Amino acid sequence: EPPGTNLEYRRYGAADGHPVIVLHSLEYGYLPSEQMIQAARARNINLMFPIRPGFGATTPTASLADAAKSIDEFMKVLHLTNVSLIGLSTAAPLALAVNERSSRVGQTTLINYGLNVGDKLKSIQPKWVGGMLRMALNSTASFTLGIRSVRSMIRTFSGLRFYRMLYRNQDADAAYLEANEDLFRLTADYFAQADRTNIRLDIETAFMPNPEAEGQLVAADNIMVINSAD
Numbered sequence: 001e002p003p004g005t006n007l008e009y010r011r012y013g014a015a016d017g018h019p020v021i022v023l024h025s026l027e028y029g030y031l032p033s034e035q036m037i038q039a040a041r042a043r044n045i046n047l048m049f050p051i052r053p054g055f056g057a058t059t060p061t062a063s064l065a066d067a068a069k070s071i072d073e074f075m076k077v078l079h080l081t082n083v084s085l086i087g088l089s090t091a092a093p094l095a096l097a098v099n100e101r102s103s104r105v106g107q108t109t110l111i112n113y114g115l116n117v118g119d120k121l122k123s124i125q126p127k128w129v130g131g132m133l134r135m136a137l138n139s140t141a142s143f144t145l146g147i148r149s150v151r152s153m154i155r156t157f158s159g160l161r162f163y164r165m166l167y168r169n170q171d172a173d174a175a176y177l178e179a180n181e182d183l184f185r186l187t188a189d190y191f192a193q194a195d196r197t198n199i200r201l202d203i204e205t206a207f208m209p210n211p212e213a214e215g216q217l218v219a220a221d222n223i224m225v226i227n228s229a230d
Helices: 034-042 064-077 089-101 117-124 127-136 140-157 159-166 171-179 181-193 196-207 211-219
Strands: 009-013 018-023 045-050 083-088 105-112 223-227
Touching (some): 018 064, 018 089, 034 045, 064 089, 083 089, 089 105, 089 211, 159 171, 159 181, 171 181, 211 223
Parallel strands (some): 105 223
């Protein structure tokens, strides 16, 4: 890594145990439960959670490839080998990129949460919202305008009221909203509060075809994809 590059991580379990690195899509960091920590200790696992680049004391990265390089360097500095790499939710593309470039990874697992951003954007929003977001990804200017519009509407009308207005002439969708208020509230909060850079990456992951990621999946024989229910 270039001089002055800062990496930050949290470690739990056994320092000399089998290395397991968890990549996540949260900003500053993922905090494991006490049960996860106890399980890591009981299984002699060295459980590590690198902080997402650009948060805390970490150095921002300009691209997914640069972020993967940082994780690779992180493993080299700690002399880790045969690493079990886990990509949680929208961190899956980063896990794929690290798996592709590093010989230090022995097994990569991608975990799809049932309530991740992709599910919320694909399943909960009306189709026209999805279309508007896809168009917003065509350029930086159109993206900024599209996200600003969505966030402004949600903030003006509040989350649930905004969705009730969208669904007022769609009986089936309106009934779904009333039965799943918490999901809609979560989604509204995400749009209203999300950092513009992060929301772009999350929406791209949810909506846009990713031939590179698909190619990485096909080419690798050490990747497992599971749902959180598994």
